[in-house]
Amino acid sequence: MEITRLVLPGPSPAEQDVALLCARLARLYEAGAGAVVCDAGAVTAPGLAAVEVLARLRLVARGRALRVVGVAPALRALLHLVGLVELLGEVEEGEPAGGVEEGVEPDDLAV
Numbered sequence: 794m795e796i797t798r799l800v801l802p803g804p805s806p807a808e809q810d811v812a813l814l815c816a817r818l819a820r821l822y823e824a825g826a827g828a829v830v831c832d833a834g835a836v837t838a839p840g841l842a843a844v845e846v847l848a849r850l851r852l853v854a855r856g857r858a859l860r861v862v863g864v865a866p867a868l869r870a871l872l873h874l875v876g877l878v879e880l881l882g883e884v885e886e887g888e889p890a891g892g893v894e895e896g897v898e899p900d901d902l903a904v
Contacts, residue, residue, distance in 0.1 A: 797826040799850075803835025806846045814846055818853045827858065834863030839871050847872070847880040 799818055802810055821829055831850060836843050850859060861881045872878040 796828045796830055797821050798830050798832055800832045800834075801836050801843070801846060804838040805836060805840050806842050808842050808845075811842065811846050811849055815849050815853050818850055818859075822854075822857055829854070829857075829859050831859060831861045832863050833861055833865070833868060836868050837865050839865070839868040841875075843868060844871060844875055844877060844880070848877065851880055851882075 799814065799821065801814065806814070818829060818831075831847075833843075833847075847861065859882065864881060869878065869881070872880060
């Protein structure tokens with residue numbers, strides 16, 4: 794599987810970067826990229842545009858392989874703050890991995 798890299802601009806993506814990065818990701822998948830690594834290492838002063846970029850990139854990926862790497866503590870904290878840390882594609886502590894369903898016993902009470 795070919796892995797392709799998409800680099801987010803730093804220190805923070807701007808509003809005008811959103812459409813450009815989404816179009817670039819779509820072209821990578823159309824060209825046959827099996828997986829894309831989104832390098833967020835340069836994003837050291839993130840704002841809401843960085844959150845929007847990651848959210849829209851996830852929409853463009855639509856279940857295809859997209860891994861976000863190089864996430865600075867400030868970006869991770871912002872994603873936690875707005876409740877969108879799942880955009881990083883990581884499993885939170887205590888949460889099942891994607892595609893894993895919890896078993897239900899017949900005598901379990903409804904919540």
